[in-house]
Amino acid sequence: MPKLERIREVINKILSVEELRKHICFFGGSIPYIITNQESNRDHSDIDVLVDEEYMDIVRDLVKLYNLYIPEKDSLNLGVDEDFGLKVFIDGVYVEFEPMSIKDNNFIRKSFSPSKQLVGSETTPFENLDDLITKVEIDGKEVMAETLEFIKVGKEKYQRDKDIEDVKFIDRQGIDEDKYLRAKTSFSNTEVKMTSYGQEKSL
Numbered sequence: 001m002p003k004l005e006r007i008r009e010v011i012n013k014i015l016s017v018e019e020l021r022k023h024i025c026f027f028g029g030s031i032p033y034i035i036t037n038q039e040s041n042r043d044h045s046d047i048d049v050l051v052d053e054e055y056m057d058i059v060r061d062l063v064k065l066y067n068l069y070i071p072e073k074d075s076l077n078l079g080v081d082e083d084f085g086l087k088v089f090i091d092g093v094y095v096e097f098e099p100m101s102i103k104d105n106n107f108i109r110k111s112f113s114p115s116k117q118l119v120g121s122e123t124t125p126f127e128n129l130d131d132l133i134t135k136v137e138i139d140g141k142e143v144m145a146e147t148l149e150f151i152k153v154g155k156e157k158y159q160r161d162k163d164i165e166d167v168k169f170i171d172r173q174g175i176d177e178d179k180y181l182r183a184k185t186s187f188s189n190t191e192v193k194m195t196s197y198g199q200e201k202s203l
């Protein structure tokens with residue numbers, strides 16, 4: 001798996017495409033380290049990029065333009081009725097482009113797993129959107145990213161070794177406790193729906 005420096009290089013490649021920058025939001029465990037310019041001292045599995053849902057066709061065009069398109073890693077080729085994103089490799093790093101939308105104070109993220117043959121969505125209600133996502137600067141470029149508070153909430157749920165270390169790191173950076181509590185409430189009320197072979201279930 002790639003080290004943080006490789007992750008940073010690929011994030012900067014994505015941000016160098018000006019058409020993308022204002023339509024995306026970075027998620028995932030590398031973000032606290034990237035935005036604070038500190039080393040994680042561990043490997044990272046991938047880069048999660050949320051994309052404004054109506055912009056996904058342009059993402060596909062760009063992916064094809066740069067010869068990165070893999071048909072079997074595009075949800076539109078799975079025989080489903082909705083767009084659940086696509087996955088590519090950029091310089092050996094696995095990058096997931098996932099559709100996002102905001103409707104009636106709900107933050108909606110869609111994704112899919114080719115290996116598990118699942119497509120699904122997460123619908124997270126919010127009081128303030130900036131409890132979940134915020135504008136950050138990465139190497140001089142402005143972009144949206146998941147807040148440290150929301151990242152912490154997710155990491156606390158999974159409690160893998162890397163999650164525990166990430167929570168400790170985030171705490172050392174300092175967080176807004178009120179924002180954290182609201183993000184925690186939002187996370188606890190998230191509705192997850194998964195579909196496999198035409199059968200849907202809520203978690």
